[in-house]
Amino acid sequence: MNQCDWQGATARIPWRPALSFSSSPFVTILHFLYKIMAVHGPFVKIHPVVLASIVDSYERRNEGASRVIGTLLGTADKHSVEVTNCFSVPHNESEDEVAVDMEFAKNMYELHKKVSPSEVIIGWYATGYDITEHSVLIHEYYSREAPNPIHMTVDTALQSNKMNIRAYVSSQMGVPGKTVGVMFTPLTIKYIYYDTERIGVDLLQRTRASPSRTNGLTTDLAQVASAAGHVQEMLSTMLSYIEDVLSGKVMADNSVGRYLMDLVNKVPKITAEDFESMLNSNINDLLMVTYLANLTQAQIALNEKLVVL
């Protein structure tokens, strides 16, 4: 079954229900499992858009609801799972029972499928810190929808002063044949971005720094200026590090030294005249293009005026 793929989770002890009941081969196999577990585990790659949607739906929750749940969509392959989209599902939770609107979940999934047919349901998320018994029930439902679903929790209540984002997969527990329980084993999470996504997130990080939490999109030249400022900051950090090493305050690290060598060698060594000529020709090209663009604009403006005559 697919559960075998997920057994390589880190740090917890998954029990294999298909094993025999005698203890000694069981123990050796357990040792073996420990070894492979420590090496690698299945990853969950999350796109930031998913997290943003989750936080957004948490902020819009109904009065009285303490947490929000929803479906995760994405793609899964042998070793890792990629979460690319999500939508929230209305649900009601009380002390002893939980009701989730499954019709709604199915509908939304159909609609989403029309836009991106390659996404499938790969799990569900919930806000809040702990995993409750209700989660088990909901998880069971999702296991009917998808093979081996992932459960993700986002701690929006900020219990430990940080937004803990964790992912789990369920595995059977207990002695087979008798009472079986379900245990959630955690998985490692990696954040993955498309290039353009990263740029979007960078912009949002800058928004974070401004006091009124707002930010306009800057003009082009200003962007180059800010990028240059960035590089300057990085250079000054490096310079201070180098000075510390030279004066003996900090131990020299060989790998850092190698990177520095790479960096200095990357600036291409060109003779002054060659560089001058290259620079000038490039600048000439750009100036010519600017001139032509201005000319075209003047032309159409003129044409406009002539027509109106």
Next chain:
Amino acid sequence: FENGKTQLFNSRGVVLKIIKHYQEEGQGSEVVQGVLLGLVVEDRLEITNCFPFPQHTEDDVDFDEVQYQMEMMRSLRHVNIDHLHVGWYQSTYYGSFVSRALLDSQFSYQHAIEESVVLIYDPIKTAQGSLCLKAYRLTPKLMEICKEKDFSPEALKKACIGYEHMLEEVPIVIKNSHLINVLLLDLQEKSTVADKPELLNLSSSNHLEKSLQLLMDRVDGMSQEIVKYNTYCRNLTKQQQQKQQYLQRRQQENTQRQSRGEPPLPEEDINKMFKPPQAPPRMDTLLIAGQVNNYCQNIKAFTSQNLGKLFMAEALQGHSS
């Protein structure tokens, strides 16, 4: 409404969703589109959510767009997401979005909801280092013209519309909530640093070539339109002259006949004889002019960026040499 609604508040989820949608679905020069949802607050338009439209495929003939939209909005209402339609977004290829289709769609949106905007997302420019997202709205003058559907030169002359007054740009502001700030903080700690700051990339000739090529195509189209208009003008004046000549001849003949005592020739309907030539619709010309203007501005911004980068490179060389 006239000067209000000057700002657009965009919440970060929307930005990311648009980026993701293009990345996954739109390849090459196809456009991806979607709907923007939000609220109108005092003098601001707040965009709080969005959802994408599926691509139009040939084998999907029975797919009903309106129904898809309705279902999405109904479902979103269940989870307390604002379901007021405030606009739509579209991706663009090198800035070529000023087209008839855009005008029509935006007109229908703006007709229904006054403050709606179209968000144009330029993925290629964004990949070069900085998010390129602009919001546009049709000017009130253009709205009127579209309503009348009268695109002849006289009507446009009356309204004094130039290509610069077709679309007005609305400034965008991005707003984060506190919780999202916490999220961002978390993300920043956990994710790896971007390894290529694309913004400082010096190789620009490819992009410049493409833009210039598109500009040239448009200018060609523009010159064709101008030629059409010129021929129309010339035909019009020629026809006027012919009319005059005919009238004069008629007069002469009539006086001759009168002097000979015969009944004058009946006044024929000149208008039927000299049908005025069809005035070419000026709307396309306006659109092309607007597009050319857009291209020029993009190119100028691009070259100024590159000049800055070149000077930086020079400074770097100056140090080491």
